Amino acid sequence: MAAQPRVLLTTPWPTRAVEAMREHFEVDIHDGPLPMPEAKWLDAVQEYDAIAPTVIDQIPAAAYHGAQNRTKILGNFGVGYNHIDMAAANAGGVVVSNTPGVLTDATADQAVGLMLAVARGISLGDWKIRAGQWKGWNPTDSLGTHVTGATLGIIGFGRIGQAMAKRCHFGFDMPVVFHNRSKIDPALAQALGAKQLDSMDDVLSAADFVSLHCPGGGGNRHLMNADRFKAMKPSAFLINTARGDIVDEAALVHALKSGELAGAGLDVFEDEPRVHPELPKLLNCVLNPHLGSATESTRTDMGLMVFRNLLAFFNGQPLPNAVTQ
Ligand code: 8YV
16 A cells, blocks of 8 residues: 655644544644744655645745655645745745635634724723723713724725625625725625725725735735824724734834724734734733634634645645645
């Protein structure tokens, strides 16, 4: 019997996805310090046919030399791949797959949750009770911002941006405006109660809530900077479930402190797991530790999707989710 392909997961996964992998591959799971150290990466690319990284991995340049290495495919556990050097992978003949679609709903749900949590003081209220700080109801205590009917601005109208529009338009009667690099079919936008505006600044100035759903890295680094915060209404909130580097965190802290922005709901940060030291001190933001796709079923589905891509690769079939950039 031919030897099974050897696969390394750079961090533990949900059990069912690992079991599926183990039916077809010889699987090892890195259980040392995270992210997986560079020395381990350098050994791993000589020992494994495939490696399945996640967003936290810092992949060394030598890992992309497909001709010299045993590793010919990176099956990314996640849809975003800004931590993968695609130019190097393409040049070195290393194939990359990702996990689009399966985490769309979970991530849009989380964005809605952050919007409500920061606008309505849900996490602050929870903290007040736990800290024994609730002195009793009164008509002016802990007043938040009304969400239903407010205008939502979406930056990046891909799968997750569209799922956010759907929830907010049909669930909260919100008019939705959006910015997207390419033109979106107006009929598709209209079906979600959304309208594409000419410029990003048009969206920022119209919105009561701005939710980011574009990829990180490249030209999107610090897309939300001091000037862009100035373009937003002082009563507006920023929601980020996309990537931390889209936001200039220092400029955001300034905007939140100076009253240029009313608040922020953040699931992702520029230099995870480090969070700008001022953010936890601010009561007008809600902070989550990168939970967008963190449901048991979603993380299992992500693992199963990596598995299907590796299976196709080792069977010589086209990858269902090849990253082609
Ligand atoms: C993941 C994500 O948890 O898929 C993505 O791009 O941001 C998250 O949902 C993480 O990136 C997994 O690597």
